Amino acid sequence: MIGQRLPDDSDWSSQHPAGSYWRLNGTWFAITPNGHLGNLSRHSVTEHEDGTITVSPSILVSMSITNGPDRELWHGFLERGVWRRC
Numbered sequence: 001m002i003g004q005r006l007p008d009d010s011d012w013s014s015q016h017p018a019g020s021y022w023r024l025n026g027t028w029f030a031i032t033p034n035g036h037l038g039n040l041s042r043h044s045v046t047e048h049e050d051g052t053i054t055v056s057p058s059i060l061v062s063m064s065i066t067n068g069p070d071r072e073l074w075h076g077f078l079e080r081g082v083w084r085r086c
Contacts, residue, residue: 001033001083005051019083021053028053032074033083036061052081 006022016022021030021040028040038061046054055078062070076085 003030003052003078003081003083005053005081021078021081028055030055030059030078032059032061032076033085034074036073038074048080050081054079058086 001019003019003021004017006016006020008023010022010024016031018031018033018035021028028045030038030040032038038059040055043055043057043059048054058075058077060075061073063073064070076083
C-alpha cells in the first residue's frame with residue numbers, strides 16, 4: 001500500500017485514512033493499512049526529500065489483553081512511504 005503523508009501537526013483525534021503518517025509536536029504517528037494508530041516515537045524515522053519516510057525497525061502495533069498474551073494488530077514496514085506486511 002502506498003501511504004499518504006499528512007501535514008505536520010494534524011490532529012491525531014481526526015479520522016485519518018489507512019496508510020497515512022504525520023508528525024505531531026515532533027513525534028511521528030501512522031495509521032497502519034488495516035486502520036490502527038501507531039506511535040513511532042520508539043523508532044528511527046528517516047524523512048526523504050520527497051516527504052516520504054522510512055521507519056526502522058519494523059512497526060508492531062498490538063493490544064494488551066488482561067490475563068493473556070498481547071494481540072498483534074499489525075506488523076510490517078514503512079519504507080519510502082510504502083507499507084509492507086511482515
